[in-house]
Amino acid sequence: MKKGLKITLISLLSLLGLFLLTVCFVLWSVFSPARLTKLVNQEAPKFLNCNFHIDKADLTLFKTFPHVGIDLHGLLLLNPVYGAPTDTLLHVKHCTASLNIRELLNDKHIAIRDFHLQEGNANLFTNPVGQTNYNVFKTTSDTTSEFVYTVDLEKVQADDVNLSYIDLASKVRANLHDLDLLVKGSFEQHDVQGSVNLNSQAFDVVTLDEKPLLAKCDQLALDFTGDLLQLDSLLGTLHLKAGNLTLHSGEDAYLDSADVALASDIRLGLSRQALGLKDAQLALADYKLSLEGEAQRDTATGDIRMDLRYKTETWPLKEALAFIPEALIGNALDGLDLDGRIGLTGTVTGHYNEQEKPLITSDVTLDDGTFAVKDFPFPFDHINSQFHVDLDPNNLTNVTIKELSAYTGRNHITAQGTVKDLLGKMLFDLALKGDLQMQDFKKLLPESITRFNANAKADLKASFDQSQISSKAFDKMNVKGHILFTNLDFLYDDSLALKSPSLDLDLDFPVKERPYRIGEWAHLIAKAPHLTGSKTGLGDVTAADAHLDAYVNNLFDSTLTFKMGTTYQFATVEAQTDTVEATLQHPSGTFVMQNSEQLSLKYAGDALVATVKGTLAARTGKLNLTAASHYNTKGKNALLRWNPDVKLKLAQGNVIFDKLDEPLGIPSLDVDFTPARCHIKEGRIKLDESECRVSGEIRNMDKYFDNRGLLSGTLELTSDYLDINHIMNLVNGLGAPDSLLAEKSESSEADPFIVPHGIDIRVNTSIKKALYEDAEIRNVGGHVAIKDGILVLDQMGLTSDAARMQLTALYRTPRKNHLFVGLDFHLLDIKIDKLIAMIPEVDTILPMLKSFAGNAEFHFAVETYLKSNYDLKYSTLRGAAAINGHDLVVLDNETYQNIAKKLRFSKKTENKIDSLSAEITIFKNEIDVYPFAVSIDKYQAILSGRHNLDMTYNYNVSLLKPIRLGLDIIGTDKLKYKLGKAKYADFFKPERQNVVEKNVMQLKQQINQALRSNVREQPVEP
């Protein structure tokens, strides 16, 4: 540049020399144009080393008055240089010059009074090797001689000149069209003072780089007044206006057709190519900017280093953003709709080249702004904010939000924090406060959250990025803080509902802790004075003073099933399902839901009050419960679906069964329960006056309810008193097949006890006293077993006022109208009258027994099928009995009187018998009494016969002593007594027995032995 200026000055001086010569020739040829023209053409080659042509040379008196000048018409300079687009250096219609020759010669002062180019073209060119076409004036060989002249430019002017400048060495090309130039100044001691006024109808300049920087405008007006010190430093005041200014760098547009005005004190270093601005006022269209600082171009690299400070007026944001070059901001604003009033104060520092862009910092004030993101359903308005922006195209553009207040709908949000990489990922790190209506944010929530209505006051710290917002990937965000919900109404997956008038929630996600190993994503601590929840298909829960410390897995990942683990603590919880109502006092514990099919619960509470509608109501004292569940949707009932693993301890329990008049008390219970095994470590049960202690195991509940096996178990039951009638009612019909229960009974009122099916449970009993029907029995020891539809009392030993007893009973219910009952009953040392009172059916089986008094031993086996109303099916009735008595008294009743009369008993006969041993069988309605001997006083007889259940009799008394005589007793109510033969005269004399008697005796023995075979020793009461 310095070299070019030097060449320009030398050229200018050469022109001046040419002008002086011309003046001389004018003077010499007495001002003749022809002579003057000829003279100029002859002498010009002495100064010019290029071809030239002058149409005409003429002296001027008036144009340059009071000085004499010369006017060259049609001046043409031709200087072809390799690579130049044209060989014409200059071609002007007029070139007028006026020079003070005297000062030039005497004072070495070049005083150009006037130099004026009119209507022409100037083509300045430098080829890549630095060869120029405008170095056309001959110079001395002594290039070291110093330029000692002073120069005074009163007026240098160009009108309507087109200037083309191509510098291939510097890779710059510029054009000025219709240039009007007025330069005034002086040059002394390498310093220039003056002013330049330049106007051009069109201007363009472009660098010839790989990525050309282009500036062009329609109207260019430049007014500069100042100094050019040492021909290098330009200092002054610049007013510049460019109309429709366009700035491009390659394909990147930095400015398009904008009117730009600049007024500034400038400092331009030509050699340094540095521009300094002070108090610069830059107007870009209507947007005004104060600017100061320095920009410098590195001539070697082309880099521009900037250090500028700026301050804007308040701009309308949307319009101002339109001026931000896309090259700077990229596509950061795509999809964003921003508006408001914005003011900026900041700096521009750094290098500008193809690789780097300067850092732009800005303190921004935004008033009444709006902000919307494409596809983001929440536009913000009334945005007021102060923030700081570091716009760094080379690295990350960061924003520090000092304060921000915005509304979206009726929701108010304030924020402080940072946004890093504003033009890229937009990494937000914010402290947010919000006053929100949660229902407005439904669109942001996963579809699984069906309803979320609440007023929320939030105080959160959140870290997230723009992609997470636009993709609604809230699970990727980092959020921690506190939200106070009021009037909460939450519904998850159309099935899990939660409501609370006030819920205080601390939340933190994502979390690193893994206390439950459920893929913990969020930590939630909820406190609510009142909370209600419901789950479709399960029921409703109401809690007071709820405190939940919960972890949940990623709620926003639709591929995951919901998991949670929580500790809980409540003052009270009231739960209600279709069938169950429960109230829990001070429950606390943990609850873990691995998924909807795997649950675990730890529970401790002061008390539980529960009601199972239509079944029972329960109340407990202290309750400790540890439960886990693996949910199986294919389970046939609640037990098989939930598969609970429960450890239960309770005290002071009380259960009221609808089918029982009295509550079932559970003073204590310690149970470990799984569907496969229920281990009752200790259970105390109280029912009315009954009380028992139970321990043992019940197994295979899972297989039982899945119809894959028997419910089996062994229980130890001890009791001081037990009312068996209540227990029978309790288990009536449990587990029987529906077909069995639905079977029409014989009587509409009949509802027989159906023994549970699929159950194999043995109860070892030790009962001091029990009530069965109306009989009080004591010392009940033995086994009660229920085995797949069969109820067995196995060799139960018991004692009553009547006798010591052993009872084996079988009750089977194959179908409702076909009930099997079988008894193997042994009464030891029984009083006959009490036996008949206790078992009235004995009188039917052996009617003559009521004629005896005293103790006997009675063995009785009977079985039959019953109808649903317990009526006998006589065709199925089978029975056998044996009675053995000693020292019996024959009661003096009508029958005895009749027999005694017929057999001519003495009136003094003592009605005692030493022994009695009888066998009886029952078949259908036939009761056969096998022959048995009776000895009364001196009489001996054998009794045998049959009576039917319709009370028709056919008996025979074979009197053996003192005479042989038979007496048949036949009839119904009115018995007939007829003498006949002694039917069994030799029955008890084996050597004289006939075949029939032998057979009968054999049968008697079989019957007796079979009956006695099951007797075991019974304890005798003291």
Next chain:
Amino acid sequence: MLICLAAGLCMSSCDLFNKKKFDEAMLPGHWQSGTLHEYYDANGTGYTWDTSDDVGPEEAQPFTWTLNNATLTQNHQMEMGGIVPKTYTLTTLNTNTLAYHDDYGKSYTFTKQP
């Protein structure tokens, strides 16, 4: 007394001399007398049921039987462990009819079922 003795001897001798023999091979099969059914297997077992009590053959009760001359003995074994023996005297046994009575004059007539 003599009259009674004579009558008794006469009755005893009638039983002794009137005792018939029946072929037990004729007994097996299904016999029905009204609602009462009896089924005799050749191996000495059998079962009986009465439909008037809403009992079907699948719910019949078992017994064992022996036929000695005309004496048919049914031993009804109880589930509870006792035995109920019943003794009858056959009067007819052919391919179509089974008839017997007990010592108390109760008689039954069955017809053979296919």
